[in-house]
Amino acid sequence: MNLYTLRDLSKRYSRGGEAVTIFEGLNMQIAQGDFIAIMGPSGSGKTTLLNMLGGIDRPSSGTIECQGERIDNLSEARLSKWRAAHVGFIFQFYNLMPTLNAAQNVELPLLLTKLSPKQRKEHIATALDIVGISDRAKHYPRQLSGGQQQRVAIARAIVSDPKVLLCDEPTGDLDRVSADSVLEMLQLLNSKLNKTIIMVTHDPAAAKYARRELRLDKGRFIEQESAQ
Amino acid sequence: MRQTLAVTALNIKSIPQRLGMSLATVMSVALVVAVMLGFMALTNGFAATLNNAGSEDVAIILRAGSQAELNSGLSRDDVVLIETAPGIVRDAEDRPVSSAELYVVVDGIKRSSQTEANLPLRGVEEGAERLRQGFTLVEGRMFAPGAAELIVGEGVGREFQGFDVGSTIRLGSNVWTIVGKFSTGGTVFDSELWTEAGVLQNLYQRGASYQSVRVKLDGPEGLSQLQDYAENEPRLSLDIITEKQYFADQAVGMTRLISAGVALAYIMAIGALAGAWNTMYSSVDARVHEIATLRAIGFSGGSAFIGTMLESLMLAAIGGLVGAIAVYVIFDGMSASTLGGGFTQVVFSLSLTPSSIISGMILAIFVGLFGGLVPSIRAATVPLLQVHR
């Protein structure tokens, strides 16, 4: 079953009055439960694509459907609600709130739901448990290592149980060991919790954790042979 | 709602990162509110004193063109002519209810600063108290005719030293005995010393001259009857106005000063507004990345707007409270004295009314609201792509 269907997608920016085309007529489908690694040279539009899948950027033309619903033409307010309900973001630099501790950071998406404080506590505990960082719940981001911060960020991304995780260079700022453990975690979320994961990475070793690799080059996808 | 609270909490938690600026904003708002409330307290106190002072049914009669009692001069003959005029209430013995008065300026020592300040020493005639609404002798007795005795207004006792009932005091070359203390309920007369007119004329070599005559007007027509009479009497050249009008005229200068003070507060408010704006702009600036992240998670633009606005309002409200408390602690209930119309001290209480505190808080909120507006709009419209830094 397809989660995403992209039809005839184009994205253009105007730079100094001149139109720059990132994609032109891109068609793509992403199946429910897939784990895709997107590779490609810098500036090829990987982040731009991820933004559009996550509803934080819009295509210049073409359509994006997620579970049969057009998201490219939703109003800002509806798009906010859609993001809250459907996607979890994981960023290269974690994007944690420095003034909140781990548990409070993880709680943020739950504040957009109708859950009671008690239910929120349970969800937070579960999410922190899944990423194996329960013992650091009261720690602030500056008291955590990069790998630990990324785990907190993953817990935040999954706490409201979204279908999709969108990861932009999730291991870009981590050493090999931390990177591997984060990637194993993503693999686990994909295989055990059936999260659809779309991960942008520069690192071929990271890409090997995905079910399939796509290369984005000059606005076109070139499928690589599947990993694993 | 919950997301708005969360965003607001995030804003507030990040204040320590901009502590200096936030404090400066609080203090500038506090200063604005303090200046405004300070001047309003002056206005309230001054207005209370002068409004009480002026009576509609008492006319004050001065030599034409003299404007203030101190510049006026009336002879015994003038007074006699005035007292036969129509429009004046007469008592059971058919005597006019009037008081021919004069006054001189003496020096007293202020309790607060131990410095000399002017005090009016007024010579009055029997019945003067009937021309002051609410006159009561709160301590001692009236001065005796012909004696160097004084009764002192309550305000004088409060603000100046050496005027306790029973004591004697040297004023210029004369020694006076304080025999009583009177109150007119906080009016301008409470800042005066009273003795018998004849005694004052004697001790200060004034012959038989006076400076003013106060008369009780007989009904609403009284004033015009009196004025008509004076105009048609070639031996008289007088200004006749109600006492209320007289004090209102005297108050104009002071009122102007106070209005200028309030205007100053408003101008300062614009400065504080710019400060709040700048602080909130930095607040948003420092958190663009955070705000974008929250928005990506699904927080609404509205919550980012309200969070920033509430931070701004909170800083301003704290500033307003600090300003109000400062003014309250320093000013409320304190007496101030100022140069009144006759170049003498008018003692009046500064009063901080609930309504002026509310006005001060409204001004503070206004500063917070408009200072926070543009930064809040900016917070609500932070580009989502800022999540990638």
Ligand SMILES: Nc1ncnc2c1ncn2[C@@H]1O[C@H](COP(=O)(O)OP(=O)(O)OP(=O)(O)O)[C@@H](O)[C@H]1O
């Ligand atoms: N807001 C924007 N305005 C103009 N051009 C933009 C904007 N955002 C991205 N671009 C351009 O679009 C192209 C794709 O950018 P994008 O960030 O998607 O690349 P990327 O593949 O993620 O690169 P990297 O690997 O360096 O992260 C780049 O040429 C970039 O300069």
Ligand SMILES: [Mg+2]
């Ligand atoms: Mg990128």
